[in-house]
Amino acid sequence: MYILPRPQKVDLKEGKLYLPYNSRIIIPEGNNELLHPAKRLQATLREELGQDFKIEKVSSSKGNVTLLVDAAIKEEGYILEIDKEGVRITGHDYVGVLYGTETLKQIILQKGAVLPYLKIEDYPEFKARGYYHDTSRGRIPTLSYLKALADKLCCYKVNQLQLYIEHTYMFSGLSEMWRDETPLTAEEILELDSYCMALGIDLVPSLSTFGHLYKLLNTKSYGHLSEMVEPQERPFLFMDAMRHHTIDASNPESLELIKSLIVEYMSLFSSSYFNICCDETFDMGKGRGKALAEDIGGKEMYIRYVNELCEFIIEKGKIPMFWGDIISGFPEMINRFPKETICLNWGYAPEQREHETEVLAKAGAVQYLCPGVAGWNRWINLVKDSYLNITRMCGYARKHGAIGILNTDWGDYGHINHPDFSLMGLIYGASFSWNSEPIDFEEINKEISRIEFGDNSQGFVDIVAEMAPLSVFQWVIAAEYREKILRGESEEDRLSLLDNFSIEEAEKANETLISLEKKLQDSIKNLTLKKRREARAYEMAAHGMRIFNSMGSLIYSYNHGEFKDGEKAWKLASELEEWFMAYKEEWRRVSKEAALYKVQGIIHWYADSLRTMALELNK
DSSP states (O other), rough: OOSSSSSSSEEEEEEEEEOOTTTTEEEEEGGGGGGHHHHHHHHHHHHHSSOEEEEEEEOOOOSSSEEEOOOSTTTTTEEEEEETEEEEEEESSSSHHHHHHHHHHHHHHHHHHHHEEEEEEEEOOSSSSEEEEEEEOOOOOHHHHHHHHHHHHTTTOOEEEEESSSOOOOOOTTTHHHSSSBBBBBHHHHHHHHHHHTTTTTTEEEEOOOOOOOOHTSSSTTTGGGOOOTTTTTTOOHHHTOOOOOOOOOHHHHHHHHHHHHHHHHHOOOEEEEOOOOOOOTTTTOOOOTTHHHHHHHHHHHHHHHHHHHHHHHHHOOOEEEEEEGGGGGGGGGGSTTTOEEEEEEOOOOOOOSHHHHHHHHHHEEEEEBBBBBOTOOOOHHHHHHHHHHHHHHHHHHTOOOEEEEEEOOGGGGGSSSSGGGGHHHHHHHHHHOOOOOHHHHHHHHHHHHHHOOOTTHHHHHHHHHHHOSSSSOOHHHHHHHHHHHHHHOHHHGGGGGGOOOOHHHHHHHHHHHHHHHHHHHHHSSSSSSHHHHHHHHHHHHHHHHHHHHHHHHHHHHHHHOOOOOOHHHHHHHHHHHHHHHHHHHHHBBSTTTHHHHHHHHHHHHHHHHHHHHHHTTT
16 A cells, blocks of 8 residues: 655554444534545545535534534544554544545545545654646746646645746736737636635745746837847747846836736735745846946846845735856855745756755755756657656755745646646655655655555556657757747857767667557556556657657758658658657646747747758659
C-alpha cells in the first residue's frame, strides 16, 4: 500500500476493517465546516465502492468514518486510525481533517472496502508548499481545468497556488495589451479563489511588474515606458517575447502604471501575499534608463524600484514576494527590502548548485526555494530532470532554513506540453516538501503509477520518463530556426541551431519512441478509465516528437545539400497537419484558445516549407 506524500509515521496493525455498505460519515456537532471534506470523501466512496455513505452528525454504530478536530495536533496535521470500531480522522483544524480524508481516499483507491488496521500520525515539514502555473506564455487554462488542478493539489496536500500573469488578465483600459488573447476575467479569478479556499489552498496573485512585459510595452499606449526602444510593428515572435522586456525604472510613470495594475489585480484575491516577480531585468539601465543607471549604479536602480513596490504592497496590507535571480548577484543588499519580503529563489538544473541558496540565507533572506517540473519547450516533461532538481532544491531548503517550496511550471515558447504532463513533477514537489524521507526515482514512480493512474503493473511513469528525452529536433530549435528566417538573420546564425543535430540520433530516437508507444498502448488496459485519455495524450505527444525528429532530418539534409526525398517531405507535411488537428482538439479540451494560433503558425510554416523543398527538388 502506497501513500503520497508519505506520512511521518505509519503503524500498521493486525486485522482488517470491512467497511459495510451502510456506513456513515460522521461530523461533530457545531462544526459544519467539515461538511466539505466529508462531501469530497463521500464522492470518492461512491465512485470507488459504488455506495452512497450518508453524512450524519451523531451515530453509535460501528464501522463509520468519523471526522474530528483537536487543536493539540500539529498545524495542518492529522491522525488517521482504522480499527474494529471504524475509521477516525482527527485533524488540527479544517485543513488537517481535509488532509486526513485525502490520505484515506488513497488507501480506499488501493484497498477498496477492506481497510488495514493502522494508525497514521502526519504533518508537513514546510509550512508553505506551493505550485506555480504559467498562464501567460502560451496556454490559458479554462476555469474548469484550474479547478481540477486545485483538486489535484489538495489530493497531494499542496497549500499554495500561483498563476503567472504578464498580459493574460483582462485589465480594465488595457484592451490593446490583451486583445488577441482569451484572458482570464475577474469573475474567473474570484470563483477560483473561493474554490481554492475550500481546499485549503492559498491562491496568491503573481504579476510581472518589471521584466517580462513584452505585450504591455509593445502597445502604442505604453511603448514609451519600455527600457529599450522596440519596433512596435514587427509581428509576434517567441524569441522577442522571451527577451525580458523591461519597464523603464527611471520614469515615474512606470511605477504609477504598475501600481494601478497591482491594485486592480490584488482586489480579486483573499491571499495575504502578492508576488511582484521582478525577474530577468537584463535590459535595465541599457536604454531609456541609462542615465540613472550611470548615476546611481544598476544595483541601486534595481533595489530602489523593487523596494518601492514592496513597500507599496505592505501599505496595502499584503506580504510581498519576488523572484531572487537578480538579488542573488548582490545578496548583501537584501536587507534594503522590508523584513516581511519573501525571496523566491529559483533554479531548474538537475544538478542545481547550492550557491544562491547559501549566500541568500547568510544575508538574512526569507526564502522559498523554487524548483521546476521541467516541461518548458518540451512535448513531454523531462521526468528524471524534474525529480533530480526538486529533490536537490528541497534538500537545500531544509539545510538553509527556507520557509517554503514553490514548484514551478513554465510554458516558454507557446506552452506546447499538455498541462497534465507536469503531474509527476507536481507530485515530486508535494512529496518532498511534506516529508524529507528520501524515495529513489524508480520507487516513487511505481507509487505514482499505482496511486495516480491506478496502474497495478506500476510501470506507466517509467514509460513516460523514457519517452521524454527523445526529442532531437526540439521545439525551441524549430521555433527559433523559423523566427531567425523571419527576422532576416544570417544563414550562418540560423544554421548554428542545427550544429548539434544528428540524423542518426533522430532515427534512433524514433525507433525507440515507436517501441515505447507500443508499451504505452499496452499499459492503457491497466489504467483507470479517467486516466486512459491522459495516456492517449502522451501517445499523441510521442507521435509529434517523431514527426519533428523526421522533419529535423529533412531540414538538416536540405541545408547541407543532401536532400533527395521529395515524396517523404510531402507526406510528412500532411502527417504534420493531420497530427496537429488532433493536437488542437486536445488543447481546447483543457485550455482557452490563447496562443494556439501562434503555435499553429509554426506548424503551418514547416508544412509549407516541406512542400516547398519537395517542389524545388522536382524542378
